[in-house]
Amino acid sequence: MPLPAVLLSAKRMSAHQFVALTLANLRMIIRDRVLHGVLGVAGVMLVLVPAFSSFSMRQSQEVAISLSLSAISLVLMVLTLLLGTSSIWRDIERRYTASIMTLPVSRVIYLLGKFAAMALFLLICAVILTAAGSLVVLLAATQYPSDLPISWGTIALAVLADLVKYLLLGGIAILLSTVSTSFFLPFFGTLAIYLAGSASQEVFEYVSGQFGQEIPALSLAAIKGTYYLLPNFAAFNFKVHAVYALQVQPGSVVFACIYAATYTGLLLILAAWSFNRRAL
Amino acid sequence: MKFRLLFGILLLAHALLLPHLSERLKQRSVEVKLGYIPHPQILKVSVADHSLPVAEAAVMKVLFYFGTLVEKFQENIVIRPEYLNMYRTLETAILLDPYNMDGYYFAQAAFTWEVGRVKEVNRLLEIGVENRQWDYWLPFYIGFNRAYFLKDFAGAAPYMKLAAERSGDPLFAKLAARYFYESKQTDLGLLFLDTIIAQTKDKAIKATYEMRRAALLMVTALEKGVAAYRSARGSNPERIEDLVTEGLIPEVPVDPYGGNFYLDSDGRVRTTSKLAEQPK
Numbered sequence A: 001m002p003l004p005a006v007l008l009s010a011k012r013m014s015a016h017q018f019v020a021l022t023l024a025n026l027r028m029i030i031r032d033r034v035l036h037g038v039l040g041v042a043g044v045m046l047v048l049v050p051a052f053s054s055f056s057m058r059q060s061q062e063v064a065i066s067l068s069l070s071a072i073s074l075v076l077m078v079l080t081l082l083l084g085t086s087s088i089w090r091d092i093e094r095r096y097t098a099s100i101m102t103l104p105v106s107r108v109i110y111l112l113g114k115f116a117a118m119a120l121f122l123l124i125c126a127v128i129l130t131a132a133g134s135l136v137v138l139l140a141a142t143q144y145p146s147d148l149p150i151s152w153g154t155i156a157l158a159v160l161a162d163l164v165k166y167l168l169l170g171g172i173a174i175l176l177s178t179v180s181t182s183f184f185l186p187f188f189g190t191l192a193i194y195l196a197g198s199a200s201q202e203v204f205e206y207v208s209g210q211f212g213q214e215i216p217a218l219s220l221a222a223i224k225g226t227y228y229l230l231p232n233f234a235a236f237n238f239k240v241h242a243v244y245a246l247q248v249q250p251g252s253v254v255f256a257c258i259y260a261a262t263y264t265g266l267l268l269i270l271a272a273w274s275f276n277r278r279a280l
Numbered sequence B: 001m002k003f004r005l006l007f008g009i010l011l012l013a014h015a016l017l018l019p020h021l022s023e024r025l026k027q028r029s030v031e032v033k034l035g036y037i038p039h040p041q042i043l044k045v046s047v048a049d050h051s052l053p054v055a056e057a058a059v060m061k062v063l064f065y066f067g068t069l070v071e072k073f074q075e076n077i078v079i080r081p082e083y084l085n086m087y088r089t090l091e092t093a094i095l096l097d098p099y100n101m102d103g104y105y106f107a108q109a110a111f112t113w114e115v116g117r118v119k120e121v122n123r124l125l126e127i128g129v130e131n132r133q134w135d136y137w138l139p140f141y142i143g144f145n146r147a148y149f150l151k152d153f154a155g156a157a158p159y160m161k162l163a164a165e166r167s168g169d170p171l172f173a174k175l176a177a178r179y180f181y182e183s184k185q186t187d188l189g190l191l192f193l194d195t196i197i198a199q200t201k202d203k204a205i206k207a208t209y210e211m212r213r214a215a216l217l218m219v220t221a222l223e224k225g226v227a228a229y230r231s232a233r234g235s236n237p238e239r240i241e242d243l244v245t246e247g248l249i250p251e252v253p254v255d256p257y258g259g260n261f262y263l264d265s266d267g268r269v270r271t272t273s274k275l276a277e278q279p280k
Helices: A005-031 A033-053 A060-085 A088-093 A096-101 A107-141 A152-179 A184-208 A210-214 A217-229 A239-243 A250-277 B002-026 B030-034 B040-046 B051-074 B083-096 B101-111 B118-131 B137-149 B153-167 B170-181 B185-198 B203-233 B241-245
Strands: B261-263 B269-271
Touching: A005 A033, A005 A107, A033 A060, A033 A107, A060 A107, A060 A152, A060 A184, A060 A239, A060 B051, A088 A096, A088 A107, A088 A152, A096 A107, A107 A152, A107 A250, A152 A184, A152 A239, A152 A250, A184 A210, A184 A217, A184 B040, A239 B051, B040 B051, B040 B083, B051 B083, B051 B101, B051 B203, B083 B101, B083 B118, B101 B118, B101 B137, B101 B203, B118 B137, B137 B153, B153 B170, B185 B203, B203 B241, B203 B261, B203 B269
Parallel strands: none
Antiparallel strands: B261 B269
């Protein structure tokens, strides 16, 4: 059944507002000098990779790939933290949100525009850093021939998985930003969740083994409950596969994508709900 | 003006200080340079998705420490290496990244010939054989260690066979066969060292292998002299100098490890250094 003309027009207007807000936010992000500094540091880190990998006795190429991927991951994490944790609360504090809200823009569109701009910026950075990292890996690989081929597809997959992971982390940062009035809760809260989410799989496997039999049932249930509640960032780690050209199971990629989509979707819905209830 | 002057003074003081600081840090005790590495389980949960570079950094730490010891030895300064700490650091690196070839390679180089911890090294190498399923060097190392150090020819042969299957190199098949039928230990050692020296690029490691090879060549020449003496005289020579008197060797070679060659009661060639590094 066709939608009434008024509803169609409203939908088109929302989409237009969303794109306009996303592009406006992206322009603001690109102009941020702190982020230029972070990307500069990333460039220096990548330039140093061939020098560090030359210290390896038997796997210069593998070390170059692992250092490049780690540098890219670290930079994306810092960018996510800086962008996500300084978004909503700071805009409110600077009265930027209040002026935007005078326009016929819903709070949900405003919040989604912030998230989409962050996602676009992270995507642009990931593409640039992957291109730079690939050059560095090619250079380092000439230093000592490896038994293994360079698996460019898996390297791209590893970076893409990192990007998806940091979008999820960005969702957490934005959620915490909507309830906070300062920098501390979003920044340290997101950082703590990142560290816990990166370690949760190891801890879960540890307590699921013999060690778990010595833990009281209540503590074990609390640990397992926390494990399921926290984002599991281990699902997005394909670095070993990329470094050692191992085959990736397609199921692992599909599960990681669906997991990220559902978790990030839930976070954004919660953030929109929280932001809608917030007094400006 | 005052600030510029102060800035200039501080800059000059800083520039003057740097060489002295660098020299002082270089003089740190060797033990301080190796340091302490946390338990692998703790590291795994605390390094997020950067376990591969952390593992490589741990291997590098051991390599630089060992390199310092070799340098000191060349300056006639003998420092007893912290083998246990070195081994634990390498083990941690391998548990963090079971694909790390540098870790296996260094364990094989440092802990078999010099320290005789062959069983411990083989345990580490087993992890590598299981994970690096394309790699033929690791089964080769285990096979060699079992045959040469442990005299377990039956246990060595399957690993040499695995190395031959993975590489398609007839050398490994030949070695596998020889482990079953041969008993000339020194020849096997030389064959191994020739192979390993050809693909070693680290200077410190290569130097230790070449010294070992030179010593084994001397032992081989002396063993041939003893065999010739025995076939001519029907008994073993009493002293190693008898080989020179009989014209079987031009002179008694100088043990590169600083010891003196002699014959034991069974006529076997021995050296007072036991082929381990001695103070010069």
